[in-house]
Amino acid sequence: MNTTFTNRLPKAEKLFIPFIVAGDPHPEVTIEIALTLQEAGASILELGIPYSDPLADGPVIQRASARALKNGVTLENSMNLVSEMRKKGLKIPVIIFTYYNPVLQLGEENFFALARQNGIDGLLVPDLPFEESEDLRRKCEDEGLKFISLVAPTSSSRIEKIASHAQGFLYCVSSLGVTGVRNSLNNEVYSFLQEVKRYSDIPVxxxxxxxxxxxxxxxxxxxxxxxxxxxxxxxxxxxxxxxVNEETRATALYHFKNFIRDVLQPINS
Known part of the structure; x- marks a missing residue:
């Protein structure tokens, strides 16, 4: 049985939650990237499941999904990958980030069985509206998984309701549109976060x-x-x-880790 999400969570002033796509660029490399993220200070890992129609994702993540799908990566073998990460020393919580259709195709019973077998701590389904998530949220509670909720600037009157049911941490979407690197933040994000924190008893x-x-x-x-x-x-x-080259992988991971540490310097200093 998993240790609890709380017990897995490092005691840090600020959380760093990285997202990667399972199987990109190769399942074996995904494991090493996950371990590198943990070394770089990750608090929780969001493991994205490659999907052919990722509505919330911009071109960068779409390309990563395409590479993983080309490798034959599915929801099932992505979840099995987590147990390999655990065997190699991954201790932080792992959240499965997937659209609902792959869960439906696999079957919810099979999904939760795999979650138990592989040491998975939570689930985030970006295309399942809050009003339609109650059944899956309750099943997660029964299984000891955290069902991660999304709240966006457009949520307005729903913020209090979403926050009151949120588990693990509350995922605040900084801006409208799809994922992707942005040069600047919308100034409205600060008042939005202040509003969310009024209602949330868990990390925002x-x-x-x-x-x-x-x-x-x-x-x-x-x-x-x-x-x-x-x-x-x-x-x-x-x-x-x-x-993808075993001889040069360690150097690439070293540069990857340094990039992360540079970005996180304001919360790690």
Whole structure:
């Protein structure tokens, strides 16, 4: 049986929650990237499941999904990958980030059986609206998994209701649109985060577009953590040849880790 999400969570002032796509650029490399993220200070890992129609994802994550799908990666073998990460020393919580259709195709019973077998701690389904998530949320509770909720600037009157049911951490979408690296943050994000924190009893983490130390610096006093995806996958993409080559992989992972530490410097200093 899993240790609890709380017990897995490192005691840190601010959370760093990275997102990567399972099987990108190769399942074996995904394991090493996950361990590198843990070494770089990750508090929780969001493991994205490659999907052919990722509605919330921008071009960087779409390309990562395409690479993983080309490798034959599915929801089932992505979840099995987590137990390999655990065997090699991954201790932080792992959240499965997947659209609902792959869960439906696999079957919810099979999904929860695999979650138990592989030491998975939670589930995030970006295309399942809050009003339609109650059944799956309750099943997660029964299984001891955290069902991670999303709240966006457009949530307005729903913020209090979403926050009151949120588990693990509350994922705040910094801006409208799809994921992707952004050069600047919308000024309205700060009042939005303040509003969310009024209602949330759990950590409030902000994502979508976080890619630089200046953005982390600007956000650090307004949230409990940052979520980073596209910027990490873009860095993986820059080092694809080195990562798939066993002889050069360690050097590529070293540069990857240094990039993360530079971005996180405002919350690690």
């Amino acid at each position: 983490a902000v994502g979508f577009g976080i890619s630089s130390s200046s953005q982390v610096e600007a956000l650090k006093d307004h949230c409990d953590g940052v979520i980073m995806g596209s910027a990490l996958i873009q860095k993986i993409e820059e080092h694809l040849p080195e990562l």
